[in-house]
Amino acid sequence: xxxxxxxxxxxxxxxxxxxxxxxxxxxxxxxxxxxxxxxxxxxxxxxxxxxxxxxxxxxxxxxxxxxxxxxxxxxxxxxxxxxxxxxxxxxxxxxxxxxxxxxxxxxxxxxxxxxxxxxxxxxxxxxxxxxxxxxxxxxxxxxxxxxxxxxxxxxxxxxxxxxxxxxxxxxxxxxxxxxxxxxxxxxxxxxxxxxxxxxxxxxxxxxxxxxxxxxxxxxxxxxxxxxxxxxxxxxxxxxxxxxxxxxxxxxxxxxxxxxxxxxxxxxxxxxxxxxxxxxxxxxxxxxxxxxxxxxxxxx
Ligand SMILES: [Zn+2]
Numbered sequence: 042x043x044x045x046x047x048x049x050x051x052x053x054x055x056x057x058x059x060x061x062x063x064x065x066x067x068x069x070x071x072x073x074x075x076x077x078x079x080x081x082x083x084x085x086x087x088x089x090x091x092x093x094x095x096x097x098x099x100x101x102x103x104x105x106x107x108x109x110x111x112x113x114x115x116x117x118x119x120x121x122x123x124x125x126x127x128x129x130x131x132x133x134x135x136x137x138x139x140x141x142x143x144x145x146x147x148x149x150x151x152x153x154x155x156x157x158x159x160x161x162x163x164x165x166x167x168x169x170x171x172x173x174x175x176x177x178x179x180x181x182x183x184x185x186x187x188x189x190x191x192x193x194x195x196x197x198x199x200x201x202x203x204x205x206x207x208x209x210x211x212x213x214x215x216x217x218x219x220x221x222x223x224x225x226x227x228x229x230x231x232x233x234x235x236x237x238x239x240x241x242x243x244x245x246x247x248x249x250x251x252x253x254x255x256x257x258x259x260x261x262x263x264x265x266x267x268x269x270x271x272x273x274x275x276x277x278x279x280x281x282x283x284x285x286x287x288x289x290x291x292x293x294x295x296x297x298x299x300x301x302x303x304x305x306x307x308x309x310x311x312x313x314x315x316x317x318x319x320x321x322x323x324x325x326x327x328x329x330x331x332x333x334x335x336x337x338x339x340x
Contacts, residue, residue: 066095069108075178079112079170081146091146092180112143114189117166119149122159131185137162141186153185161188211250212236213321219313222250223287231288255311257284257329258337264300273328276300282309282329296328306336 066082070093073080082093082104089109096103120139126132131153139162140149155171156162167189176182208224212235215222223232224247226240233241236250262280269277273296280303281290295303296312309329319325 064095066093066104069093071178071180073108073110074180074182075176077172077176077182078110079143080108081111081143081148083107083109088147089145090148091143092150109145111145112170114167114169115141115143115146115149115186117154117162117168118142118164120154120159120162120164120166122162131181135159136185139166139168139186141168152180152183155185155187208237209235210321213323215250215252216323216325217319217321219255219316219319219325221253221255221284221287221291221311223253223284224248225251232286233289234284234287234291251286253284253286255284255313256332257282257287257290257309258339259295259303259305259307259309259329260290260339261305262295262303264303271324273297278303280309280329293326294328295330297330304336306339308332308334308337 069082070080079091080093081089081091083089084097084100084104085102086097086100088097088099089111090097090104091111093108094104117137118140120137122135122137123130124135126134126136130136132155134155135157137154137156137159138151139154141152141154142149152170154162154166154168156166168186169189170183171185171187173182173184212222215236221234222236223234224236224238225232226243226245226247228243228245229240231240231242232251232253233247234253236247238247239245240247259280260283262278264276264278265272266276268275272294278295278298278300280293280295282293283290293311295309308331310332312327312330313319314325314327
């Protein structure tokens, strides 16, 4: 008659801790840890082992006894995500066990990375140690590693009033009256719009503004397919309009015409918002619309 196998449960535990000697090499590593320094040991072939070992695992030769400070930062070479940490784990929240190659080391050590999310610990992740308050000379003196801070979220709020400088104020006061004001350089005879007080070409001083008509010609344009609150519809056209009498164009919306009919050389006229809606701003110009005149030859 078969009998049940005899089973006994054994637990091997040293509740007070199991004391063992570290040997000089690991001992040095742990002693340095207590001082919050990370060291490796150099092998006869020149590689730096971290954590240090007494024998080079590659050759079996004793290491040199030359200690090299490494880290403190390092690079994750591989990781495994722990969804449900156990009591003995270094963190009580999900974390990654990672192989971390500290800067200056040729081998990787295993430690926990507190990253919040498994996707945050791909190979190549830069991590820094987070030290315990009172180091005692154990690997757990490093509470865990944390990913390098690569971005911060900071509240931003800027409130400002833009005060138009003298020349721009003159121009916008003109716009509020439904006229474009330009400035003529007495030396170059160039007319700039918006009005400005000095010539960008020669630095000459520009005097009183000159009134320009609200008509001009499209020198170049772009068809836009993304909505814009100022635009009449989508697609809409933005263009450089050279006002009659001006020597540099200004940028403007084109309206009252299908986008595909807009062309270079097309004559246009400013469409102003009703006088009672006007403010000293470019919002007074709704857009430029075709005048119906023959196209102009552009030089
Ligand atoms: Zn000039």
